[in-house]
Amino acid sequence: MGADRITVVGAGFAGLTALRTLRKQSREVELTLVAPKAELHYLPGTIWIPSGKRRSQDLVVPLDNFLRRNGIHFHRAHATGLSGDGRVLQTDAGAVENDGLIVASGSRFLRKLPGIEHAIIPCDGIAAGEAIRDRLAALAGGTIAFGFGTNPDEPIAMRGGPVFEYVFGIDTLLRRQRRRDKFRLVFFSRSQTPGQRLGERAVEMILEEMRRRRIETVLGEKPRRIEPDAVVLERTRIESNLTLFMPGLTGPAWLDATPLPRSPGGLVQGDAQCRVPGFSCTYVVGDGGSFPGPDWMPKQAHQADLQAEVAARNLLRALAGAAVEETFASELICIIDSLDRGLLVSRKEGKTRALRPNVLAHWAKAAFERRYLRRYR
Template sequence: MKKIVVLGGGIAGIESAIFLRKYNFDVELISDRDYFYIYPISIWIPTKEKNFEDVIIPIKDLASAHGFKFTQDKVLKVDDDSFTLEKSGRRDDFDYLVVALGQSKLKHKGIEYTYSICANPEETLKYSEKLDELIKKGKGKLAFGFGGNPKAKEAVRGGPVFELLFNVDYYLRKLKIRDNFELTFFAPMPKPGERLGENALKMMDMMFKKLNIKSYTGKKITEFTPDGVVLEDGTKIESDLTCFIAAGDGHPAIKSGNLPQTEAGFVIVEPTNQVKDVENVYAVGDSCALEGPEWKAKQGHLAEVMARNTAYNIALKEGLEKGNPKTYIDHINILCLMDMGNGGGLAYRDDKRAMLIPLPIVGHWMKKCWGVYYKLSKLGKIPRLPGM
């Protein structure tokens, strides 16, 4: 039985382990966290609709449900023939290696004065605590923003910022204190969210005006301070609490290794997710560079497609499948159910169309239901829907 090691316990890593086990491979998953964190539903932690336990699945439970081995350790380096762990040192005991370590974040000056909801989960918990403190005071200034990476334009996380912004706005309105808070959005690109198309941009602008949310776009971020955000033209956005999602950057373990990588530190892969010129190593999810149209973006559903394809392609090499290798290229699209607390919108874009469908009230509950489905289906307690 072939031994396959999966590095990373995020969306791509967990999906890789689950689907590799369907071919009865000997699978070991290595992660520095002992839980799988479901980022898409963590937006509700600050607004008290979810707590930490609601948005995690212990990896030991997933390992038990699907039959893979779990090792908790931190990956320090990944080479084309081995990897190095913090506790266990260098290892090369695998027939295939799947790199699913995700990405790190660009380091802006003063980033320590901000909180991200797409980084270490502890930051979301700290943000929630700080928001509680301001709510107890009864007033405050809140800033929400995200950044870009010129070396990897697809490594941007904007959707969660919009979701948190709208959810916090609705939360404050429910508490009847919204008028005492100033909410501001900021981003360095002139048209943040343009990947979703012109209709999405118009709707976002309309929502900002309707909800009295200030907006600063098209100006680079100079630095963050304890009381705000400084932009390149000297403008300072005053803020008592800043949520900021920095653009993605290559993972340190990849940057320190010898896998072929882009200038930003993302692994270069073939459309089959096999690492370029490395026969038995694959990279999936945020760890790898993407080919595709200018508007392409790294998203969870694409990471899962890559993971499933990788399992199939390895099985194909081992004679357990028949047919042609599968690629992620045909699956590049943007799909996002954007929650707003009291509703939502379904955003979709591919090469042929871009649309945003408003879903008042029902959109919020659709995402809530998806969160329940996602946890139960990952644990194998309910059947998975085709393509999900």
């Protein structure tokens, strides 16, 4: 028999960490990456695009060298479906057979809020960061509104941290440009305690920082619609010259053409070992999966990396006929950056820590980015 063939779908944090772990554990398995482009887009760095601290070329890392060094085949394609047993991945560039599969194709934003096309979604790719930069530079003054939502069928499927970073980062940028007094910054949320998965102390610090910076808040009101020049909430209308809104998350559209089990919010169902129930040697990792765990378990790169490492090791065990028992840890590590300082939050089972904004956390975030991307260059 030939070497086991493992296919990884997705070139984001989870997919690449899975590939690195698989190759570290085994030089024999045949690895294939399926993705539209052989590139890693480092989306956490988009918060620094409006200030000019980062450009698109700083955040797009070609993967040719990484793939060559690790002997990984690249199948340039979009996934379009999956066979009933999970052993054949359908793509728009042909079928890819596998003995083991890791689904790491991420999530997509729910765009059901009426008028959402009038807002910029901050994490909707590097182009979104550039659009924010250009719109902000073109404004002589006015109101900028910031908010985020969730998936009503799966509240954990959301990502709010980057919105806080844009709020504080844009405030800092406008102050540096000496035009903060020409702008009104407003943060809105349906929750009275936005960012609560970060922990009670972190929420207090975030809201305290908003008050200190004269950033207005409208809390406890559900967004009804976004208009070209306003955000309409249940009781409040916020006139807005630029709206940044992060919707909740659901699974990518290609999953609809697969037999994979889905969560209420449309994500692929995974267990504590990252296995997809009912499917042999099929695993899910990252934002596109729904897993057992605490209600604060984040949708972020660090958590995706932890899941990917465990899934890779468990898949190799399964292919070898060994017991699959390793579970991933639920862990949140977040630095809410404001261009010159960062608020560090870490959370594990039974322990939450939040440090006030400081310059060391800002430097640490930049240093982590450099170190993380170096392994793929």
